[in-house]
Amino acid sequence: MVKSRRSVQSAPSVRAPKQDRSRASFERVLDAAAKLMVERGYAGFTLGDVVKRAKVSIGSIYGRVDSKDELIRAVQQRVMARMELEQADMVTRLRRRALTLPDLISAIVKELASFLQENAAVLNSFIERARADNVVMLFGRQAYGHTLLDFKLLLLERRSEIRPADADHAAEVCFDVVYSALARHFGVGSIPGSASQGDLDTLIADLSAVCLAYLTGPQSARPHITRK
Numbered sequence: 001m002v003k004s005r006r007s008v009q010s011a012p013s014v015r016a017p018k019q020d021r022s023r024a025s026f027e028r029v030l031d032a033a034a035k036l037m038v039e040r041g042y043a044g045f046t047l048g049d050v051v052k053r054a055k056v057s058i059g060s061i062y063g064r065v066d067s068k069d070e071l072i073r074a075v076q077q078r079v080m081a082r083m084e085l086e087q088a089d090m091v092t093r094l095r096r097r098a099l100t101l102p103d104l105i106s107a108i109v110k111e112l113a114s115f116l117q118e119n120a121a122v123l124n125s126f127i128e129r130a131r132a133d134n135v136v137m138l139f140g141r142q143a144y145g146h147t148l149l150d151f152k153l154l155l156l157e158r159r160s161e162i163r164p165a166d167a168d169h170a171a172e173v174c175f176d177v178v179y180s181a182l183a184r185h186f187g188v189g190s191i192p193g194s195a196s197q198g199d200l201d202t203l204i205a206d207l208s209a210v211c212l213a214y215l216t217g218p219q220s221a222r223p224h225i226t227r228k
Contacts, residue, residue: 028055033050033054037072037075037126039121046068047068069129091154101212104154105174106205110204113204116179147179151171151179152175164214185203
């Protein structure tokens, strides 16, 4: 089992259930809250809605957390832990395939696109809440950093094929470009309904080509990409 890389200092304040029945009840609460966040966003539901969806008492929720905000932090920790495991599995799968650099870039871009497409709604709910909750913001930044690290480490296993002298920086630039374009396509961090309607396969192919040219082309031929 892959251990979470999340900082213990930023863990939400949840009173851990001691009995199997209580743990199962709280798992239903977390599931219900996560689904409501996907369907309605952070501001679109109340603890009363969670109670109805999870079929638990309001007292069982307050026995674990003191507020909706603490519940959302617990949901975020759970969702981010699941995402980390998915990313770890992705890294393992790609390493086992021993891909060439062009094929590796294409595979990483496809995996990141699939990841953002699957999680866009819940990520947007966390982004919405992060504007007023520093704990949620910190979790989000940590998760983003872990995704960046996985992307970089995979590329840097082909360091000998990367032409820029600062391969770490070059890999990070590629991640910034790819993540930003895919996040915009899926509307992550954007105004609701602003997701792109363009062809995803074309976007993936274009981003893969740009990264390959940037990483392997001669200095004079490489696209000029400036990180913000």
